[in-house]
Amino acid sequence: MTSVLCPGSFDPPTNGHVDVIRRASSMFDRVVVAVIRNPSKTSLFTADERVDLLRRSMPDLTNVEYDSFEGLLVDFAEAHDVDVIVKGLRAVSDFDYELAMAQMNRSLRDVETLFIPTNPEWSYLSSSLVREVARLGGTVDELVPEVVAEALKEKLV
Numbered sequence: 001m002t003s004v005l006c007p008g009s010f011d012p013p014t015n016g017h018v019d020v021i022r023r024a025s026s027m028f029d030r031v032v033v034a035v036i037r038n039p040s041k042t043s044l045f046t047a048d049e050r051v052d053l054l055r056r057s058m059p060d061l062t063n064v065e066y067d068s069f070e071g072l073l074v075d076f077a078e079a080h081d082v083d084v085i086v087k088g089l090r091a092v093s094d095f096d097y098e099l100a101m102a103q104m105n106r107s108l109r110d111v112e113t114l115f116i117p118t119n120p121e122w123s124y125l126s127s128s129l130v131r132e133v134a135r136l137g138g139t140v141d142e143l144v145p146e147v148v149a150e151a152l153k154e155k156l157v
């Protein structure tokens with residue numbers, strides 16, 4: 001059985017995240033979605049809210065688990081018996097940082113990182129832009145799952 005990890009901040013989850021997780025779910029036996037719980041960084045949604053939004057965005061995926069973590073990703077991976085990390089790459093601009101993280105993780109523990117090219121439809125999409133547009137009153141309904149669009153409206157009233 002091949003298990004993979006899809007880690008991220010997911011603040012909030014976007015259609016780009018969902019696309020990558022769905023594709024990982026179709027290629028691998030088990031997918032563990034890992035939401036970073038970063039106490040030093042202010043987030044719009046709590047880690048528990050982000051886990052809940054991700055779960056409710058993909059209720060049909062039966063081989064996907066959701067959890068949050070603090071500390072090193074490789075420690076979370078070991079605790080969940082996963083040796084492969086899957087990340088989406090939107091553009092060349094993502095690559096430098098993603099490559100450094102992949103190599104750092106590989107040096108910390110024997111984990112591989114696989115990159116999936118993001119669907120071009122979502123290549124410009126980021127959680128930070130979604131937060132900004134939503135905060136300024138723009139519509140993000142086409143950019144995020146319905147449950148996330150609703151949660152953003154409630155959060156930002």
Ligand code: PNS
Nearest residue numbers: 007008009010036071072073074101104
């Ligand atoms: O959605 P993001 O913000 O690109 O996700 C980044 C994340 C959570 C994958 C990354 O920050 C991470 O793995 N953090 C855990 C800390 C860690 O393990 N750092 C050392 C290896 S680079």
